[in-house]
Amino acid sequence: MARVRFIGSEPVTVPELGSREIQPDEVVEVPDARFEGYVCQVGTWEAVEEPRPPEPNQTELAPPARKIAARPQKTED
Template sequence: MARVRFIGPEPVTVPELGGREIQPDEIVAVPDERFDGYVCQTTTWEPVEEPALRGEHGPETVAFTGAETVAPKKTTRKER
């Protein structure tokens, strides 16, 4: 899980975190997939610990089978 710091001026209740009341300057754990939803609110949250990387190249790793790298055959349109 990732971690963020609440930098707002007064306590807030966060339904996504079980309805917990979060205090100013409190650090909380948030689901990795929701991290961006918090830190995009730059006047309210700041990143503390980014999501853990999954796999060698991060969470968006894509495996290619090789078929994707083969160029398609060109077809020509015969004139009448």
């Protein structure tokens, strides 16, 4: 999760953070996907720790596994 600092002068309640009251100069964790929504408000929030870049999903990089047909089961007569 990313971290931002509230630089406003009065406490605010942030519904997205569970209706938590944030105090001036307080650092809070925000979801990585919402980081830009906070730091674009330059008079209210400042970046402290940016989101980490997504790690490559190794299963997507590997070729798809070949499926081998199961041998038919022997039936006893």
